[in-house]
Every structure is written in structure tokens, then in C-alpha cells.
Amino acid sequence: MPAAKKNKNILVVEDEKPMARALELKLTHLGMSAKAVFNGQEALDAMEKEKFDMVLLDIMMPVKDGFGVLEGMKEKGIKTPVIMLSNLSQAEDEKRAKALGAIEFFVKSDTPIAKIVEHVQALLSA
Secondary structure, eight states, rough: OOOOOOEEEEEOOOOSSHHHHHHHHHHTTTTTTTESSSSHHHHHHHHHHEEEEEEHHHHOSSSSSSSHHHHHHHHHOEEEEEEEEESSSHHHHHHHHHHTSSEEEEEGGSOHHHHHHEEEHHHHOO
């Protein structure tokens, strides 16, 4: 599989800073541009200022949660693909996330960071 094209811009929205930094580093190592923000409002602000090719979005965050971000994106007409990340493995959360437009849903405790990054790379090079 070819590597993802350079200059893919990924927004990492994750309030757990070590997790956010790990995702940011792995994506950057693959030649992508990654930016981390730590709450949902920062995510919406970033998406209004900058175009991203993909958003990795945690559900449980301060200020505005992941569902609020998805709703805000819909209201603002932002159509960036979103992969939801959660520590909760509740089926209703996954259903709600996908109903609001998320293309994938990963449970962080069940999914190694490398697998999430591989998935991002595969989606962006498809």
C-alpha cells in the first residue's frame, strides 16, 4: 500500500495530553501534519480557521464533548471525515457518533495507537 500523500492535515482532539501527543507524533512521523487541541471548543475554532483532511475526536472532553463537536460541525457545514475515539464501549455511543457523521469509532482501551494511525493512513490514501 502506498504511503499517504504528504501534507495531509490531521486534527487530534483529545483531552488526555499523553494520548494526543502520541497520536500527533505517530502521524507526523508518517509525513502528515498533525495538530492537537484539548477540548471540543478548541476543535471547532481550529476547523473554522484551517482545513483538515481528517479529525480524530475523543468523546469525553471538557468545554464541549465529541458529540457537541459533531453537532457543531454539522451546523457550520464542516464536512471533514471524523474518527471517534472513546474509552466507553457502549453501542449507543457508537450509533450516536455515526448518526452525527463519524465514519469510524474506536475504543481506545481496545485499540493500539498504531492501529488507529494505520487506519487514518489507509483512509487518506484510498
